[in-house]
Amino acid sequence: MSVELNDADESFITGLRDILPAAAFLEASDTFLTEPRGRYKGKGVVVAPDTTEQVAALVKACYDARVGIVPHGGGTGLVGAQVLTEGRIPVILSLSRMTKVREIYPEEGVMIADAGAVLADLQQAARDAGKMFALSLGSEGTARIGGLLSTNAGGLNVLRYGTARAQCLGLEVVTPEGEIWHGLTRLHKDNTGYDLRDIFIGAEGTLGVITGAALKLATIPAVEATALLAVESPAAALSLLSLSRDIVGEGVSGFELMSRVGFEFLMETGLLQASPLQPLPDWQVLLRIGLPAGADVEAVLEHIFTAASERGLVYDGLIATTLAEAERLWTIRETIPEGNRLIGSVASHDISLPLSRIPDFIPEAARRIHDVAPLRINCFGHLGDGNLHYNAFPRAGENRAIYEGIRSQISRIVHDLAVEMGGSFSAEHGVGRLKVGDVERYSDPVRLNMMRRIKAVLDPNGIMNPGAMLR
Known part of the structure; x- marks a missing residue:
């Protein structure tokens, strides 16, 4: 979608200062201009509203002036959606000052939060209310929920709880024309027309700015246990997954495949002193199960190990006997991307x-x-x-x-x-800027055409994250 845009120049920024507080204007530091892999260096003027109304005023000004907007959450994305390297100077719309947990309804299993809330803070707020927000990934200490929804993030618990999309009931969104869609429903069933929520989740900021979200909370498993198992092959790992589900059903909440090379990288970079399993297996599975109160979760894991061993699927392993040991095993898994980065x-x-x-x-x-x-x-x-x-x-x-x-x-x-x-x-x-060509190469032509038509209707001036996802 090719639309002629204008720079966020000094005159435009002067006009913004008349409608936004001084605290909203931040330094354009590397925090906002780079992405984690260092492949993209962006540009832009950083503006960080602290209310949805301020976001709407900012977006309306950009719409009227045809100035591009790059929404910025925690900046942890790996496909360049959060940086603009070419074209006109955009406004980088940071959600870093919109971090409130607005309301929690423990009996309903719902939490409503600003889009700039950090995932780890949302997890803690849910725990404080006796519940669990199940979205979990390596960058949860910095990733913000608006960005996670905009990319439909997955992570470690998708197997049991689904992606970010599955854990969201409703959204508050500022449209490209500066209107506010008040869609923060707490309803689990509402079939009144198109599901607008699903249009914005996964859209990577190309159709609007998510400013708030109504999130599903889950029941905290009464007992959990983790095992690290050596498997003969990825095929054996899949059979182990099927066997584990046959034994505990939806109690399987984590099932991660790890190769020998990943552990070698961790040791090569000093992030891990030695593999928990010796000798180092070619393939390992990190398995976590969560069960109701009264279940002997370690006995269940032992049963899974025994049954898998008898079928030739598993030949070594260990069961974490303490919470600290389980956390150490999951830390190894979550550190693999850092080992990759250092290599x-x-x-x-x-x-x-x-x-x-x-x-x-x-x-x-x-x-x-x-x-x-x-x-x-x-x-x-x-x-x-x-x-x-x-x-x-x-x-x-x-x-x-x-x-x-x-x-x-x-x-x-x-x-x-x-x-x-x-x-x-x-x-x-997601797609970001890194995989725009892949979208064109691999997408069904009808699907690609529908995506472009949606973009053209919702963002007629082409200001929302220009160059991301579609071109």
């Missing part, structure tokens, strides 16, 4: 596949990549929902810069194969 990837991929195709995809993708270059592959992810992080790295002692010329070729190999096997090139990190 420096040639190409990183966030893909999803039908579960039954995963055992075929992993070796075939490696074979195709190794035909191009002798790269190391770190494959890990949320096996229960088919989401893999399939990343390629230089050999030990090499700098990734020497492979820069084949980075796009490696990504094409991975994405082509994922789509060929019925999967997606974007599982939970």
Whole structure:
């Protein structure tokens, strides 16, 4: 969608100062101008309203002046949606001053919060009310709920509780024309027309600005336990998942697949001294179950281990006997992306596949990549929902810069194969600016056309996150 925009120049900012308080204008520091992988350096004027009405006034001014807006949550996204590198100077609309938990209804299992609330703070607020907000991911100490909804984030608990979309009842949104949609419903059933909530969730700020959310709260499992299990292969891991569900049903709340390479990276970078399981397995599964009061959760895990061992699925493992030990195991899993960052990837991929195709995809993708270059592959992810992080790295002692010329070729190999096997090139990190070309390459033409028509109708001046998701 090509629309001529204008710069957020000095004259425009002077006009904003007449309608917004001085505290709303922040320094355009690297916090707002860079993204975690360092591949994008953005530009813009940072404005941080602290009420929905101020957001609406800001957006209305941008709409009238045809100035682009880049919504900015915690800045933790990995596809460049939070930075604008080309074109006119935009307003970077930061939600960092809108952090309130507005209301909690424990009996209803609902919490209403500002879009700038940090995920970890929402989790704590839910715990203080005797409930659980189940969305959980490695960046929860900085990621903000508006951004997480805008990317439909997943994380570690999708298997049991679903993505961010599944944990949201309603939204408050400022439209591109500066109107406020008051959609903070607490209803679990409401079939009165189009579900506008689902239009904005996952839209990456291209259709409007989420300013508030009504979130579902879950019951805290009375007892939980974690086990780290060595499996023979990804195929064995899938069979283990099926077996675990047969035994405890929806009690399986976490099921993470981790490769040997991921642990080697953690030890290579000093983030882990030694693997909990020795010798280091080629493949491991981190399993968490949560059960009602009265259940002997450790006995259940032992039963799963015994049954899996008898079927040749598992050959080693340990059960965390304390909360601290369980947290240590989950910290290892959550630290894998940091190990990847320190090693420096040639190409990183966030893909999803039908579960039954995963055992075929992993070796075939490696074979195709190794035909191009002798790269190391770190494959890990949320096996229960088919989401893999399939990343390629230089050999030990090499700098990734020497492979820069084949980075796009490696990504094409991975994405082509994922789509060929019925999967997606974007599982939970979104499209941003990094994958706009992939949207055009892989999307069904009818779907792509409908997306463009929705964008044109809701954002006729093209001011919302220009260049992200669609072009």
